[in-house]
Structure formats: structure tokens, C-alpha cells
Amino acid sequence: MAELSQSVRLEHDGDVALVVVNNPPVNALSWHVRQGLFDGMAAAVESGASAIVVICDGRTFIAGADISEFGGGAPEAAGLHEVQAAMEDAPVPVIAAIHGTALGGGLEVALCAHYRVALDSAKFGLPEVNLGLLPGAGGTQRLPRLTGVPKALEMMTSGRHIGAEEASACGLIDEAVAGDVDALRAAAVAFAGRAVAENLPLAKVRDRDDKVAEHRGDEQVFADFRASIARKTRGFLAPEYNIQCVEAAANLPFEEGLAVERRLFGELMTGPQSAAQRYYFFAERAANKVPGIGKDTPKIPIERAGVLGAGTMGGGIAMNFANAGIPVTIVERDQDALDRGLAVVKKNYERSRTSTPESVAARMALITGSTDKADFADCDIVIEAVFEDMDLKKSIFTELDAICKPGAVLASNTSALDINEIASVTSRPESVIGLHFFSPANVMKLLEVVRGDATSDEVIATSMALAKTIGKIGALVGVCHGFVGNRMLFQRSLEANSIILEGATPAQVDRVLYDFGFPMGPFAMSDLAGLDIGWKAETSTGDTVRDLMNESGRKGQKNGRGYYTYDPETRAATPDPEVEAMIAEFAAGKGHEQRDVTDDEVLERCLYAMVNEGAKILEEGIAIRGSDVDVVWVNGYGWPVYRGGPMHWADSVGLAEVVEKVRHYAETVGGRQWELSPLLERLAAEGGSLASYSN
Template sequence: MSEPITVSESVRLEREGDISLVVVANPPVNALSWHVRQGLFDGITRATNDGAKAIVVICDGRTFIAGADISEFGGGAPHAVGLQEVQTAMEDASVPVIAAIHGTALGGGLEVALCAHYRVAVTSAKFGLPEVNLGLLPGAGGTQRLPRLVGVPKALEMMTTGRHISSVEALDGGLIDDVVDGDPAALRDAAIAFANRAVTEDLPLLRVRDRDEKVAQARGDDQLFVDFRRGIARKTRGFLAPEYNIQCIEAAANLPFDAGLKVEGKLFMELMTGPQSAAQRYAFFAERAANKIPGIAKDTSLIDVRKVGVLGAGTMGGGIAMNFVNVGIPVTIVERDAAALDMGLSVVRKNYERSRSTTAEQVEQRMALITGSIDKSDFADCDMVIEAVFEDMALKQSIFRELDEICKPGALLASNTSALDVNEIAAVTSRPESVIGMHFFSPANVMKLLENVRGAKSSDSVVATTMAIGKKIGKVSVMVGVCPGFVGNRMLFMRGAEAERMILEGATPAQVDNVLYEFGFPMGPFSMSDLAGLDIGWKEQASSSSTIREVLCENGRRGQKNGRGYYTYDSDTRAATPDPEVEQLIKDFAVGQGIEQRDVTDQEVLERLLYPMVNEGAKILEEKIAIRGSDIDVVWVNGYGWPVYRGGPMHWADSIGLAEIVGKIEGYSASLGGGHWELSPLLQSLAGSGGQLQTYSG
């Protein structure tokens, strides 16, 4: 090998005999920063001018070009060649260009690789066009080139889900030409060998843009697209990007390459400049920002969690245990008696058996990592214990007293309480610094959010460990402070209070639910209550017709479980229908309360459901319960079904305009009253100064 030549700050040119290697070194993930683009362009040109007979594009470090440099999305990068010029230089090169791929080739990275004449990759490499997850589509020819290699059905699936595929799947689908067994070091040799073969065998300069055989199979086949759209309709409801990706693939099937590129460019710009992608990109960064806790040093020592204890194998405990077992951490679950334990463990087993991604063998492996017990002293060797018993302060305190006796010094003691005061729980132990809240969401093995609740005395190490373990088990973690209901439930209570009020004033449960459904939530509060069961916490003897919920229970309406709640449910399909009986019960109740019913507009419903949440969010920030406005959005998007294409309540409020919202809150406060309509001083001052909730950090 001759001396490498520096082409740009992140690209160098190497030579091995007849073959030139354009090597990208832009840590940590070789993102397509401007100097990478410039380097690739200059590297290809220079290699050709230097008489290379073939060119290998390869990357240093842990991955191939992993994608666009999203820090350049907002503009501001120095002027350099555009990606398209790089791609043209590769595609039109007079000698074969081979992309050598390890790690991940995603988004713009894959779009670069698609402009090589051939692609070779190590077995462990992954490929994908995940733009859809940021509300975008691949805007550098990916929508036109991918279907030409893998065919329309696979491209549809890959681009509307953003799924990453393996080398084996990529080879099978025609995306790559060879798989190299071995580590990334073997890739260089294999790619050079491939390049030499391309020279000696005079392999054609295959431009993906010229290939037609696979897209031709779908040409004019409208039904294929109709069926595909129908198949993903439920999952992608409300999102623009999946539909735009599909339209691009339709163009790839039906139009010449350059015309398809034009469609791609137009739709890309629409998404890029539209509110949905802005919200989704915001949400992406918000999740990352949530990991940073001011005052907790990066090198804070972590508790080494090798064994976890879970107390209670009910709805939450079983799911919580699954999270740890899934990453290979053994769990001891303790229940109060053998029957409850058996029941809890059998639900866990059933959950695994039902999951399509777990093989029979894996089910056994995972179950083998769980030890059931009815004796809390089995927690003695656990590094961390999570309590998930009934929501009752006296019970939780008595349990934490016991855990304090049993658990080894330094063990992390967490409560999964949904709303109780973590400080009061910590106070009964001799080690409040070890106590913290870890609020999982139901189903705990599925829901992404982990709302961690830092007590006044939780140590830095406990705080840092809680965040780290959340990451390890694949959760999106947010650290919040102690207050009733924390961030998520506290705001949910405000929404619920107005929902209840509005059905007395004349909105129907179906209207309220529908407004939220149309906004993008999976369901509204009344469907949600029916699903959970109206009789949670309801006792027949104590029931005094004091709320609509009590009235419904008294009338034998317990929710989905008995087919009758706010709605009536079809016994076969479980489809919900509004029930005149419920409307009458509500009317009668309203009359009893002296409330006159009227027509409530959908706009009023929306404002009265969501503005109190915005107001409460601002109060949460004022009180420093949330570290930053974007953390609140992370909670709502990942734990409560707020549509990510609307960013979260803080981002959404900013997009409406805080002054507008303040005006409305003042109006509702005057006409309706109620503590939750009391205007947050922070909201008022941000509205006055043109500030934002989403960027606020107290």
C-alpha cells in the first residue's frame, strides 16, 4: 500500500495495486457531513484521474456511513458539494465502484451505497431507510433506487417501517452482491478482491438507476398499492410520511427514473418543511436530551445491576420482570402467596408464548431466568428491587421497612407507584438515598416510557443507575421530581377533569373521545376508562351516585369487561357503540346537579381537554418537577399516546402560540372556574416575552 493521501478532513485515498480506496473517517458514525461529501466527490474524481481500475468506498470505525448529519438539518454547514453530485460521481465513474459495508448503512448512507456499481458487506451489517421515523422520506434517490434493487413490495415494507434488514436478507433481496464472513478487517481484503475480480472479469458498470426488471413487475399494478395502504392504515393513521414514501415508490414503478426523482424531491421538500417532520425530529432530539441530568457527572459511579428483585407479580410486576429477563438479567419475583405467584408467572409465560418474536426455546430460557418466591428475604442478593404492590401508602411503607432490613447495603430500592409521594416511602427506611421511583407503564414489557421519580434524598449514583438501567432495558427514560401524579398522570388528571365536566354540559362521551382520536391519540378518556374497567376502586356499598362513573357502575355498567360501560360493546367484535341509556343517565345526572346541557363544539372540546394540560405542564416546569419542557413531551409521546407528529403538549402549544393559549385559558377560567384553569405565571410570562415551553429549562 502506498502512502494515503488526505482528500478532506474526514476522507483519505489509499492505493492497493490497481485499486483505489476512498476511506471515510468521520467518527462516531461517519455521518454525511459536508466534508465527507466533499471528500467522497474529490476522492472518486482523483482516483479515476490517478488511473485506478476500480474504486472501493469503505469506512473506518464502527460503521459505514450511518446516515445524514442531522445536525446540518437546520442549515449553517459550509458550502460543499451536494449529495447528489457525490452520487453522480460514483454512478458515472468510468471504473467499477464497490461499496464495502460494515455496521449500518442507513438513510443517506444507504443512498450513497446504492450509487456504487456493486455492494459487499460483512455478515453483521444492517441496512435500512429509516427516514419515515423522522417524518421524512429518503430524499437522495433512495425511493427510486431501492425498489429497482429489491422490488416494490419489499421497498414498501422497508420504507414505511424504517426497518433495518440483515446482510443475509439484503443479499437475498438483491440489495447487495456479496456477504463477507468475518470481522470488518476482513471486509477490506474482500472488497479489494471483489474489485480486482470486477477488473479481470470486466464486470459491467451496473447503475441502479438503469435497472428496470424488478420495478417493471409492479408497473400498472394499482391493486398492489391499494392493498398495501389498507394493510398499514391503522398503524400509520395521521402520519403523512408513510403515504409520501408510498407515492414515491409508485413513481418508481410507473415513471422513468428522472421523473421519479422529481416526485421524490417535491414530496421530500413538503415533508421537510412541514410541521409533522419538525415535530418528529424535535421528539428524536428530546428523547436524547432527557438522558442528561444537570448536576449528575458523566462519571458518576453506577450500581452494578446483576440481579433484580420484583415485588408483586400482578399487572405491572410480571411485565417489569420481563424487561430485565429480556436482556439476560435474572429476576427474583416475590408474591404474597403461592397462588398469586403461580398466576403471575403463568401470565408472564403466556405473554412470551404469544409473542411472535420469541421462539419456544427462548421462552424456556427466559422463564429459567425468573425465580419465583413467597419470601422477601430472597431479595437479599439483589442489586435492585422494584416494588409493584397495590397503590397504598401504608402497604408500601411497611414493605420498604422490610426491604430496608433484607436488602444488601447499596442496593437500589425502587417503587413503581403511579402517584404516591416517593419521599414518604423513602422516609421509613434507614437509606432514603437508595430509594427512587421507577414508574413503568402498562403493559410494562411493551410501553416505552420509564418515568423515573427522583426523591429529595435519592443519591446521584441511584439517579444515574436508574437512567442507565432504563437504557439497558430499551426504555425511553425521563427523570422527574415528586408531586402527586408526577408529570404524566398529573397532566392526565387535568384532561380527565374537563372531560367529565364536558359530558355533563352536553358533549357526549363519543364526541370527546372522537376529538382526541382525530387529534391522533389511540383513544379518548371514556374508551380508556371502559378498557381499564369502570369499577376500579369502586365499592358497591359505598357507592352514592356522586359521579357519572358511580352511576354507571350502579347500573351494572363496568366497562369492556361486561360489554357495557360508557359504550356498549358487541360481544363478538368488541366494537363500541354509543348507548342512548348512557346519554340519558348523564342527562339525568346533569339535571340533578343543576347543569343545563347545550351543544359543545369540537373546537371547545379540544381546547378544554388540552389547554389545561399545557397550563399544568407550565406549572410542572415552574415547580422544577420536570427538568425541561421537552421532557414533558417525551413523557406524553411515549407513555400516553400523544401523536409524535404533534411533538408533545409543550411543542404543540408553542406551535399554536402561547399568547393565543393564554387568552383562551383566561376566558375559560372566567366562565368555568376551577383550580386547573388558574393561569400558570410561567406560561403567562413566556407568552408575554415570546418564549417557548419546549425549550424552557428552569
């Protein structure tokens, strides 16, 4: 055995050389791995080996690039392209032996071996698109040559990982092996022996042409593919650039295709979208860390959960537990409401694409319905999801305090109410926390974890860990009206509603925010949620546009009439002149002069009001980090990830510019939302950043 670098060594098995990578935890392509692989090819040949196996220690093959080197700063070492050329040009067969995952740069290395042998549990993928990039080490040109154009398009634009069976079927690997890493090593060495004995060609993927030739000049296959992903990838640059690379692979010689890949990679790498997506990748990881709460903070084991209320939120929350294999008891106020709630849960399961009657039955078996809160007695956590009413929540928490076992987590799914006030009615405020799910609760990734003044570290640690267990992204926030997400949303709604009194139409506001990258604008969203939610005829003052809409029977999508009218068949929305006239008349009555409002003003007022509020949230210590605010907005409210989140976006616009505009609207529009945040003002003056601000 010989050390080739700090993380790569050379071994021999008979006359087969093994170049073994050992760079925990995931064998990322750090500079010393690249140098070791590069030197390993020459050293193996020099040692007289008849073939070379590239294999990894630990739990995985090379899982991808070393993202800590993205900002530069690594010592001089062989580049990835040099490593790849050394493998492809080796005078003896090179076999990649793959276990765990071969992703991104890892797969691009494997694509430069002459043959690929993998464990049947291995996974393969090019996930660069998720960071706003494309595989920049020849992957875009080699993958389609092995798998064909349609498969490569699908893998590269989705970033999806495929299993060994699928990889075998599409030609990505040459052999799949059952068993463990030792079995893989033995199979790869045996494959190498066969390659030598049978004089198999030194097959370079770059020279393969049959599969790409099938679609040469075939514009239709690309047009169809673009259409098929258009909705999902709207606004993103990287999927389109990945497609253009595959087009180049189909239509151009290898080297020319590589040049296209290099050019488009450079554009993405230096562009704002990938910068935002890479920033966001780290933001999401950081959100899980809570200062002062380490790995050693004790957690309460959650073996049985309770949910109170089987309405819109309660049913979805319960599904999260059942999906994670945790038994859950749902309590409703009467049998009818319980039956209705459970029926919706069942229907949701049945509607899932991957469901079978057995899987639905298995999930439903984990959910127990009841009308008696006493059934919460043995639950480790109870999440309350009843109506948004403080008195009701207080009376419920008084009961839960009496029923639940000592140490159980008592959580509220309130959207905005004061967790401290709710906790104050219990004898154990340290056990009380807000767990704010988003609708639909079984789908949306965000979980705002709201710490009260008395909430214990144990309960916070338990809640953050629970978020992970049930597949959510937890962000820890403090108590204030609406927490982080809704508090900022309120500012946006305020502006959206005042701007339509000044002459913008709901359709204009929605279009501007949709074009910015939100899935829908605020008025379309209100129509979808239902304009009548929380509205009562008896208490309506006729003082808002929403009051007027409700008074004229406009409830939103549910009755086909809201800010838009909806086609009963297709549900397509059309702006309604009647609504616009109603708003104009209402505005005139309030003394607002109508004028042309520019799209720029719509965007600035809706978004800068949010940014200013986000800065206030940070200076009050309600969010731990600026990046947590972004995690809330990307996961909970559809902020386009290619713009990073409101804090990152404000940084990219320039905080000085944002401050100038906030001051401008403070003068021209006024209102609390335009009172400039001192933190924003200070950061702008210092050249600081909201996204990297941390408390």
C-alpha cells in the first residue's frame, strides 16, 4: 500500500491496482482527492498493473464537489479535468466501483472510467441544477452519450437520483452487484480481470455516438421536453442551460459540446441565480442550528403524538406524524367533525400518486380519532389546531395542562397569537411552544418553531429535531404578532391593498409578483384561500375592499367570483371589470385619487415593506439570523429560491438603494410600515448585509 495523498492510497489485488479514496464524511472532491486520483493513475501504471479500480472507503463513492472550496482558497492541485483525462487516457482498463452515491462531480469522475460496476443499493445523479448550475466537468456531454437524450434531460433538469436498476437499464453502469463494499471490491477486481482477459476495449464515453445520434437534429424532442417542465421551472435559468448542453451533446462533436458546457457553466456560476441558490443551500443548513442548544441538549422521545382539531391544518399535521411512522391521536369536538376530518385525510392519502390501498390502510392505521381530550394522556406531544381565538386556545391549554403527562410538549399551531399568553394559563410554560405549520400542512416544508419566554431548551431541541423527523425545515423564531412569516406578509398585504386604491389593479399587482417569481400574487392567493375566511357579515364595517367583496357575495374561487371571475370548467381566472369599478368607486369615496401606478412601484412597495419589516424582526431578535428569514419565505411563502429570500435579495439590490426607497415611500405613502428600521439604516451605512446578520 502507498499513500498518494492525504486521502488517496494505492493498493494491489493480484495485478489489479486499486486507487482508494478516503475523505470522510462523503469523499468530496477536495484538492487532495483530485491530486491523489491523478497521481494514482500514473503510479498504478508504473507499478505494472494490468487494470485499475477506483473505489472509496466509508459510506459512499465520491458524493460530489467539495463545496467548501467553492469560494476558492484551496492549494494548487490537479484540476478535475486533468483527473478525468488521466482516467480516460490510461493505457489499461479503469473501472469505477460505486457504492452509496455518485453525485455531481463524483458521477462525472465515474463517467471517465472505461467501465462502471456498482452495488445494487447505489444512487446516481447530477444535482447541480438545484444549486442553479450545470455539471461543469463534462457530465452534460458524457451522460447523454451513455443514457440517451431523454433520460439525460430528465436527470439533469430535475437533479433526481436514480437507483442501480434504473442506471443499469439506461446504460449508465455496466454491472450491478448485491452485497456490501467487500462484494463490490471483489466484483470490480473480477470485472477488471475479465476486461484484461477478454481484451475489452478502453471504452471512452466521449467517443460513444450511437445514443446521441438518435436525436441529432431532432428539435421536437427538446421542444416537447421544455414544454413538459415549463411550469415547474418557470423563472429558473439553470434547467434551460442544462437542456442547451444536452442539445449540444446531440448535435456537436464532443469537444465543441464541452465548449458550450464551459461557457454556460461560467454564465451560471457568475450569475445572480446560482449565487442565490448556493447561498440558500447554506441558509437552510444553518437554520437548524440554535446557538446555545447543542447536540447534547436532551430531547424528549416522541413516540406518540396528539393533534387537537381535524380541520384544514389538524388533518395535515396528523398526516406528517403518520408518514413518519409515529402513531397520532386526533381529537375533535364532535363525531361529525371528526368523521369529516378523517375522511379528508384518507382522501388525501388516496390521491397521492404513489399510494396503494395497502399504503393508505397502513397510514390510516396509525391515526386514531377521538372526541375525548383525555385520550391525549399518554402523548409525548400535543399540537393544538383549533380556531384562531385566544380565549378558546387558553381554555384548551388549561385542559391540556390537566390531562397531559408531565414533560409532554404542548404546542399551538396558531398563525399569529401570543405563545406567552397561551403558556401563561398552564402550570408548565416551559413545555409550551408554537409549532406553526403551513397549509397544506402535509406538503409545505416550513415549520416555524416559536419559542416562548419560558420554553425550555429541551422542548426547543425536541421541536427542531421533530421538524427533521417529519421532513420539515424548522426555523426558530420568537414571539410577536405573526412571527416572522406572517408579520412580513401583513406588510405586503397592507401595501397591495393600498396600492389598488391608488390606481393599480389587483391583476397588475398579481402579475408583477408572479413575474418576480412567486407562484401567485396576493389577490389570487386571497381568492384561493377564500375571501370569507374570518369574515362575518354581522361585524363587517364596509370599510375595506374585502368587506365590499364579501357583501356582494364574492367569496373567491369557491364560488367562482372573487377579485377575479373563474371559469367553472377550467378554473381559469379573468380580471373582472366590475371589481375594478367597485374598487375605483370605493377609493374615490375615501378620497384617493386614481393614477397610473408603475410596475416598479408595485414591486418596490410590496417587497421593500417586507424587507424593512424583516430588518425590524432581526433587530428585535425575533429571528436568529437574516438567513432564517429567507428560509421562512422560500419554504413557507413561495419566494423564488433563485432570488435567495427577501434578505438576500435586498442585499443584492443594495441596502443603500433599499433605504432610499423606504425613505421615499415614508414621505409619499407614510404609515408604520415605512418607518425605517434602524438596523437597515445602519447596515446600509456600513456596507453590511441583512442576510449574514446574526443575533
